[in-house]
Each structure stands twice: as structure tokens, then as C-alpha cells.
Amino acid sequence: MQGNAGQRNRRGRPGYDLGKLLDVSVQVFIERGYEGTSMEDLSNRLGITKSAIYHHVSGKDELLRLSVNRALDALFAVIEEERSTTGKAIDRLEHVVRRSVEVLVEDLPFVTLLLRVRGNTKVERQALTRRREFDRIVSDLVKQAEAEGSIRPDVDPALTARLLFGMVNSIIEWYRPNRGLRAPAIADAVTKIAFDGLRNGAGEPGG
């Protein structure tokens, strides 16, 4: 982050620090697609010159890299949390799912951009590699939970991991901030449905 956030430049436009620059750029990338966005588009939306953007970053590519890494860093930080690393695998898995929902809601535009990356550039491929690494860690947790006997053994661990995070990631499709639903309520719903089941009476923890 650079220093002059909130200041105004000589032409009376708001000054941008890197954080604010990313916020706006990610919004434009989501609306127009990364490939469909030019530096011209970003310059117009930000109301600053292209050279003012180049003051902060080397180009569109670096904006994308910083943006998807913000989402990835937050998700990997979840995996490092104490409740993700100690205790029974089923509880660690549930914690990772719950906290991932919270990261997704808190960093919604950044995670949305990350989930749309298709691998067309080097930056996108690096992001996909880190996503796969995260998926592998989740899939391993599912396997450990199955090995300790706390997850039903009749569903494939890799498929389970995909469906679990399919449910989590689907939140980007409909979640809108300021409509009342808070992250912990959504996280509760996801973990209740996925871990204890929707059927009434299905909710007794086993293992």
C-alpha cells in the first residue's frame, strides 16, 4: 500500500493508493472480463491518467496478480489457523469451510475474480496452480476425516471436496452485501447442510 490515500491531486480528483486502485480495477475486470478490459477502460473508470496507474503497477497483468493473490493469500491464511491444523480432521475441515465462506463474503470481488480465472496468461496459470494446491489440501482433509471414521465412507473424498467447495463458491453468484445476510449466518447454513444434513433428525454428530 502506498501513502497518499484519500488525498486529492491538483485537479481535484481523489488520490488513489494501491488498495483503492485494486478495488476499482477488480470491479471493472468483473464487469467487462479481464481480457475485455483495457488500461484505457481502467483510466476512464478511475478518473486518473494511465501514467498515474503505472505509478502503482507495471500494467494490467500486475493488477490481476495482486488481486487474485489477495484472495489466495486470505484462503491460505485460513489453512494456517490453529483450528485448521489441530484436532480431529472433521472439525478442521468444518473450520476451513466456515472460514472460507467468511473470506469469500469479506473479499467477494477478489474471490469472484479468482474463480473466473481460466488460465489464459502466466498470472492466471499461477493462480490456478495455487487454487489446485488449496483444493488438494481440502481433499486431503476429507480423506483424513474419512480415515478417522468421522465422514461417511460411501462418497469419494475428491468428489466430496469438490461438492463442498462448489456449495461455498456458489455464494459469489447471489451474495450481495448490504442485504441483511451476514457471513456467519451463511457459514452456519453451509456447515449445517453439508456436515449434518438437511433432513430433520439427521443432525447428530457421529465419529
Place this chain on the structure above:
Amino acid sequence: MQGNAGQRNRRGRPGYDLGKLLDVSVQVFIERGYEGTSMEDLSNRLGITKSAIYHHVSGKDELLRLSVNRALDALFAVIEEERSTTGKAIDRLEHVVRRSVEVLVEDLPFVTLLLRVRGNTKVERQALTRRREFDRIVSDLVKQAEAEGSIRPDVDPALTARLLFGMVNSIIEWYRPNRGLRAPAIADAVTKIAFDGLRNGAGEPGG
């Protein structure tokens, strides 16, 4: 569908009926985005002239309409099935979820295109209206299942419906035909996780 499927025209290229034309067009729409696809692109990929395409459809718009309607018609047909309309709401809901997974896998490209529609054209807005109608029907089923006491009462029905179909729809992100997983196995996994829960011992039906 028109008559001359599989025939070859005078220049030795394969003839196209409407079904085959849609199959290829949907693939191009998914790869390039609907807005990023020109009739020229379609003509090149199909290996036929633009006027040969216009022989079948009035334009790109009609290709999109026919494609998303194929997915929507299949999903609405699920809702009309006997097991979706008779019996306990929880079982009807489970049937709708299971059959939706099967539709999604069978008509993967068409459902993928449908789920990417953002409402930029009249055809897209009509598709979104039908999608919302489908979502409303699912959400009503969840409410009925809660009213009959067979679904846990501590999760909001609309949120439940969204998360359920979030899990179902996420399949388009990773499912690839011919990699061994069949639709019924995926449908089993989805319904086991969502209805009975992942935790071992959580799987006793209530109600």
C-alpha cells in the same frame, strides 16, 4: 431438428441439422463468450457459410434462445415428473435435485451456457426469468418440506435452496465427460451430502 443430418454437401463438408448446429455453436459461445462470438466465428468453426447458418436460424440471438431453452425445458420437465409432484415434499425435493444433476451432466454445455447468462439481451432476460421461476419452485419445495417437519427448521428456506443448487450447479466447473464419473454417482453424492450430511452417523432420515 431438420432432415439431412450426416449427409455431406457438394463441397464434401459434413451437413448440419439444427441439433448439430446448436452443439457446435454452444461450444463456441462457451469458449469465446456469447458477446465475443460473431457469425463469422461460427461460420469458420462450422466450416459452412453464414448463409448456410441463416438457412436454419435467424441469427446468433436465435441460436442462444434455442440453446438456453433446451437446458430450461429439460429442467422444467424434471419438475413435472411424477416423483416431483407426488409424495412428501422432502422426497420430491430430493428427486428434483437428483434429476437436475442428471440433466446438468447430460446437457452439460447447454446448462453451462444457461448459467453464464447475465441479462444483457432480451433472450438472456427471458432465460433469467425462467431460471428465477425454477428457483422459486425449488424454494417452495424447501418451504413445504420445512412445514411438514422433514427439514431442519434452523436454516432459511431460500438460502437452503440457493446452497443446494449452488452445489448442483458447481458441477459444470469441473465435470468432464469420459472421465469415469457417471451422472447417477454424482447425483448420489450430492443427495447424500446435502440431505443426510457428511458426518458419519448423521444419515438417519427423520420426519
